Structure formats: structure tokens, C-alpha cells
Amino acid sequence: MSSNEQPSAPTNFIRNRIIRELDAGQYERIVTRFPPEPNGYLHIGHAKSIVLNFALPEEFGGYTNLRFDDTNPEKEEQRYIDAIKEDVCWLGYEWKNECYASDYFETLYNYALHLLDNGLAYVDEQDADAIREQRGTLTEPGTNSPHRDRSVSENRLLFERMRNGQLPDGACVLRAKIDMTASNINLRDPVIYRIRHQEHPRTGNDWCIYPSYDFAHGQSDAIEHITHSLCTLEFEDHRPLYDWLVEHLPVPSRPHQIEFARLNIDFTVLSKRRLTRLVDEGHVSGWDDPRLPTLAGLRRRGFTPESIRNFCTEIGVTKSESIIPFGVLERNLRDDLNVRAPRRMAVLKPLKLVLTNFPEGETEWLEAANHPQNPDMGTRNVPMTREIFIEQDDFLEEAPKKFFRLKPGGEVRLRNAFIIRCDEVVKDEAGNLVELHCTVDHETRSGQPGADRKVKGTIHWVSAEHAVKAEVRLYDRLFKVPHPGGDKERDFVEHLNEQSLEVLHDARIEPGTEQSQVGDFFQFERLGYFVPDPDGTSDAPVLNRAVTLRDTWAKLEKQLRQG
Incomplete structure (x- = not known):
């Protein structure tokens, strides 16, 4: 050597x-x-x-x-x-x-x-x-x-x-x-x-x-x-x-x-001319739109410099042209944030849940680890109250056999808390779901005799009283096809993905998260990695999903390439 x-x-x-x-x-x-x-x-x-x-x-x-x-x-x-x-x-x-x-x-x-x-x-x-x-x-x-x-x-x-x-x-x-x-x-x-x-x-x-x-x-x-x-x-x-x-x-x-060889990534464009057109024609909000592959956009979305440097090192330097899956870039971000991002809880699409045997007007502070594999990151106190919010997707009234989240008569464990059972589904006159009434198995709290009792589902939640309302922006691929505009007879903007941005205005986040600054990052448990957006304030926080916990596009990308 x-x-x-x-x-x-x-x-x-x-x-x-x-x-x-x-x-x-x-x-x-x-x-x-x-x-x-x-x-x-x-x-x-x-x-x-x-x-x-x-x-x-x-x-x-x-x-x-x-x-x-x-x-x-x-x-x-x-x-x-x-x-x-x-x-x-x-x-x-x-x-x-x-x-x-x-x-x-x-x-x-x-x-x-x-x-x-x-x-x-x-x-x-x-x-x-x-x-x-x-x-x-x-x-x-x-x-x-x-x-x-x-x-x-x-x-x-x-x-x-x-x-x-x-x-x-x-x-x-x-x-x-x-x-x-x-x-x-x-x-x-x-x-x-x-x-x-x-x-x-x-x-x-x-x-x-x-x-x-x-x-x-x-x-x-x-x-x-x-x-x-x-x-x-x-x-x-x-x-x-x-x-x-x-x-x-x-x-x-x-x-x-x-x-x-230059870098090519699927489901996006890396032509400055095309990026300029996307900005000038208003298809995106600006050069730092989190759906763009610009460094300003990636930074705003939540990518870290470490993840981008690691990505560039991983793909290497060759003379051969190739197309790198966008998922490789996302995996490098997951790998980086998984070991560094503190954990928090949030509910993106809230469904109210009333714990009927929890004392009314009382707040119980539960200890939760900031990172399950890193005790050096310490713990935090999470408020539990009689009324909480869970994700709408975590409840099904007519659930299939292998649905292990909440259903009528079913049990789940609330993350960092105890096991609950769904007793009643409350609807309005039009038949729309309003809230769920559940009971707490107090014996399944930490330190109690039944703390080790197992159920197949664990879901996250936030206190309805203490949680902070936030706007959450969920970003996806900017284009619907791996090679937008690859067919010279078609305009690349025809391939834009209309679902590349979903804005949720009624999300609820764990208290304290709203104090985060631009440049901070955290994992919302079971949901993905999120960062504060410059549009937000502590009174009206705005959060961007940087990446999901799993590569939900991998199977679809494979099908698109084969078909």
C-alpha cells in the first residue's frame, strides 16, 4: 500500500x-x-x-x-x-x-x-x-x-x-x-x-x-x-x-x-433547465421546495449533510452511466437519523379516545425514553389524560382477522403506557364516527403485576389536553414514473405526481416538540422522521416528513421497471 x-x-x-x-x-x-x-x-x-x-x-x-x-x-x-x-x-x-x-x-x-x-x-x-x-x-x-x-x-x-x-x-x-x-x-x-x-x-x-x-x-x-x-x-x-x-x-x-459519470436518480430530474422550468411555471413553490432534488430543497425536507455525503460515497465514482433509485438516497437518511433522532409521538389524523376509568381532570406523567437503543439520550415525561388522540388508521370497526390494532372489543397497548380495551364506538346522527370509549387495564402499567401481559398491537397516542396542533406536510416522489420525459415526444411535466404533497392541518404533536428549531430532527414513532419547516412558529408549528420509516416505494418501483 x-x-x-x-x-x-x-x-x-x-x-x-x-x-x-x-x-x-x-x-x-x-x-x-x-x-x-x-x-x-x-x-x-x-x-x-x-x-x-x-x-x-x-x-x-x-x-x-x-x-x-x-x-x-x-x-x-x-x-x-x-x-x-x-x-x-x-x-x-x-x-x-x-x-x-x-x-x-x-x-x-x-x-x-x-x-x-x-x-x-x-x-x-x-x-x-x-x-x-x-x-x-x-x-x-x-x-x-x-x-x-x-x-x-x-x-x-x-x-x-x-x-x-x-x-x-x-x-x-x-x-x-x-x-x-x-x-x-x-x-x-x-x-x-x-x-x-x-x-x-x-x-x-x-x-x-x-x-x-x-x-x-x-x-x-x-x-x-x-x-x-x-x-x-x-x-x-x-x-x-x-x-x-x-x-x-x-x-x-x-x-x-x-x-x-454524472449522477442520475429515478423519479426526479437533474437538469438545471428542467428544474428552472418547474420553478418558473409554479409547479413547485420555489428552488427550496422539499420535493425538488436541489440541496436547498433536500435540506428543507430534512436531509442531513451526513446522509448526502454517505450517499455520494456509497454510489462511488465510475465511468459508467447508471440510474440510482431514489430509495438509496432515502435509506442513507434513515440510517443516519435512526441512530441520532430523538423519539417523539404525534398523531397525524386524530381520532378521539376516552379512557372511561381514568380519573377525570387528572394528568399522569409517564417516563419515556428519548431513544430506545441509546440510554445516553435520556428520558422525557409524556402527559397521559382521560382523553387522548390516536391515529384514525389504528381503528377499524369491521376489522379483518389479522388486524392487530384497535377494534371493538379488542385490546392494544398504548406506547409507554398500558393496555386498553375498546368498549364502545360513538357516532353522530349521520353515522359518522365521533370517538371511542375504552377502559384501562391498570395492572398492565410499568411496575404492576400485569406489566408483562402481551397483546399483539402497540399504538402511539397524544394527550388531547396537552398535545399541540400542527400543520404536517407529507412529501412523496415528484413524478409518477421513473424516467420523466424520457420519451422525447412527451413533455416531462405530464408525469408530475399530483399526490406528491399532502398537507394535514389538524395533526397533534407531543408537547415540547413545537419548540424545535429549523435544523432539528426527530422520529415520530411509527410514522417517520420529521423536521420543523421555516414556515412554522412555536405558536403555529409546521413540520415536514423527511422520510418514512420504511421504503414504501421499493415494490412499486420494481413493478414499474419490469412493466
Whole structure:
């Protein structure tokens, strides 16, 4: 084993390559970057890249830059920059330098002049349609622009006029002069500068020409002395262009690009364009809607940074494209919260139950463990009163044989309390169920002779007097099908799941839970893991279900894939 290798670190082909390069003395330290475009919110796919780009340098004594590739002022906003920084910090990472492609606009402009002076670029006055038509296809070569052979002096004069704002948008572009017959279309004289009279969020109106992403990206890496440019597979065909530019420009270093498979998850979309449409068209409440796979949405729903980091580690880094079940992400959250979340009781759809032999007006405080497997988390006191609420689903008047919850004449144990028997079903004149009358078997209390008496069902409950009314939001898959929009003939929004959000306005939660803050989490026994939502207050709490206790979708997902 290499002296650089850590046995506990997850291995992958990128990590193995870095180990070999360090052992060979090729690098003194590893420097990576996470380079988002500030034109939207980060999603779970970005989390995979964040974990990879930050964890590797951290393991080998290097560092990571956070660089915003802000080359398109029409779509970029400060709020996206702020959200991205918040997301990276929330995931638990720190960057060494906060950089922007706009920091290098002057340098990139001089690089463009260098290409012009060496006959490796030219100004093209054709419109976008003409350039696209001349580009050729995958099977046919492109054709040269009529402006490709302009003189160096003429090209430089035109480019300087572009820079000085003397030409309108679309009047011309700057193209690299490479090879219009290249098998890789990205090398067929790509556009590297466009005129855009648009105010930039950081540079204001200092510039009216902006570099293309392909031109700015690789050179920014070189300027920052990035050793390993880690990116997803869709950029593999762009690598020859990045290499060509690095070879023909006076850049201070040579980054090496390595591609890996992007993350794909079923029952959702990870296209920024599609996510933007969902937000803009009002299909969701915003970028932090808990049904979205954005990190802001996942955080609001109740996902922890630990669960997302563990998920990214579990799925690994490969060259092979695959689709990960959404349930794998949820399982990582369950695994994390199961050992950390304190237990509480809540009733989402209340049914009143009167304990007829419990003293009226009296409150008995019962001791309950905050976590059944972790005594260090201590205990709490839960109020028991004559009137309590149970879940509507925990009672059936005409119950099947194997229904082990409450039914007329049947017995169940109340969680942390005693056994009760249902004696009477009370209905109104219309025949609607109003409440149940039950009796307590006091001998089955803890410490009493009958405490060990067994019944097949145990249900949760809350005191009708002490429980706090709350709004509870139950979230489900945003789409009804595993691959929304996979059929190009159909619009992906047609696959939206109308039942992806259920809002319960009359839920009752154990007293004290309403004091929880955003960022807290707990398990409502038998119901799932829940977190406070920013919409709530202590007087009017709002809670989100982060995930159920079991993967209720696993069987359905299997059927959908097979059918």
C-alpha cells in the first residue's frame, strides 16, 4: 500500500490515479476546484461533484477552490452565488480561495489577443445560423467561414472594436482557428467570444464582450494552478479543445481533465433547465421546495449533510452511466437519523379516545425514553389524560382477522403506557364516527403485576389536553414514473405526481416538540422522521416528513421497471 493511501478512504479510478501520480513525484500537492455556474441552485448531482472535489485534496494534503464560472450575465444572479456558498458550507466543506471567471476577464482578453496575433483566431461576421450550418455533422466535415483568412491586423482591429462597444450584439464573434474537418465537432473553429451589452453582476458595465464557457473554463483552471479538473462525462468531447487552448496560450500551468459519470436518480430530474422550468411555471413553490432534488430543497425536507455525503460515497465514482433509485438516497437518511433522532409521538389524523376509568381532570406523567437503543439520550415525561388522540388508521370497526390494532372489543397497548380495551364506538346522527370509549387495564402499567401481559398491537397516542396542533406536510416522489420525459415526444411535466404533497392541518404533536428549531430532527414513532419547516412558529408549528420509516416505494418501483 502506498504511503499516501488511506485504508478507510473509498477507492475509485480517480483516486487511484492520484496515488500513482503522487508516488511518482508528478505533483507536490493536489489542487481541485468546484466550478458552478451561478444561474440556478445546486442539486444532488452537484453534491457528488462537491464531495469528490473536496474530499480528494483533503485526503492528500491539497486544497479546493470554489470558482464561479460567471461568463453569462444574462442568467447569473447574486442570489445564486449566495445559495451555492451556503450549500457547500452546509455539506461540511471549506474552500481555500473564492474565485470567479470574471476575475480573469482581462487575462482572458489578452489570451484572445495572443491567439489573434499568432493567426489562431479570427473575427467572424456571420450570424449564428450560418455558423451552425457550416459546422457540419458527425459524418460530414464543416466548411470554412468566408472570414477565416482575414489578416491579423484586420482581426485585431475588429476584436478591439468589439471590446470597445462599437459593435452591436450579434454583429460578429471571435472564433478559434483550429480545423473545420476535425472529427470532433468541438474543434471546428469554436466561438470563444461574443458581444453582449449586458451588465454583469460583478463587473458591471466594464465589459460588453464575454468569453465562452469553453474558453474561460480551462484557462481559469490553468490560472489557478489546478492540477486535476474533475468533471462529468459530457465534457469528455470538450477535452481536446481545452488541451488545444492550453498548448497555444501562455498559461502558467497545465491542468489535467478527468471525466466521471454524472449522477442520475429515478423519479426526479437533474437538469438545471428542467428544474428552472418547474420553478418558473409554479409547479413547485420555489428552488427550496422539499420535493425538488436541489440541496436547498433536500435540506428543507430534512436531509442531513451526513446522509448526502454517505450517499455520494456509497454510489462511488465510475465511468459508467447508471440510474440510482431514489430509495438509496432515502435509506442513507434513515440510517443516519435512526441512530441520532430523538423519539417523539404525534398523531397525524386524530381520532378521539376516552379512557372511561381514568380519573377525570387528572394528568399522569409517564417516563419515556428519548431513544430506545441509546440510554445516553435520556428520558422525557409524556402527559397521559382521560382523553387522548390516536391515529384514525389504528381503528377499524369491521376489522379483518389479522388486524392487530384497535377494534371493538379488542385490546392494544398504548406506547409507554398500558393496555386498553375498546368498549364502545360513538357516532353522530349521520353515522359518522365521533370517538371511542375504552377502559384501562391498570395492572398492565410499568411496575404492576400485569406489566408483562402481551397483546399483539402497540399504538402511539397524544394527550388531547396537552398535545399541540400542527400543520404536517407529507412529501412523496415528484413524478409518477421513473424516467420523466424520457420519451422525447412527451413533455416531462405530464408525469408530475399530483399526490406528491399532502398537507394535514389538524395533526397533534407531543408537547415540547413545537419548540424545535429549523435544523432539528426527530422520529415520530411509527410514522417517520420529521423536521420543523421555516414556515412554522412555536405558536403555529409546521413540520415536514423527511422520510418514512420504511421504503414504501421499493415494490412499486420494481413493478414499474419490469412493466
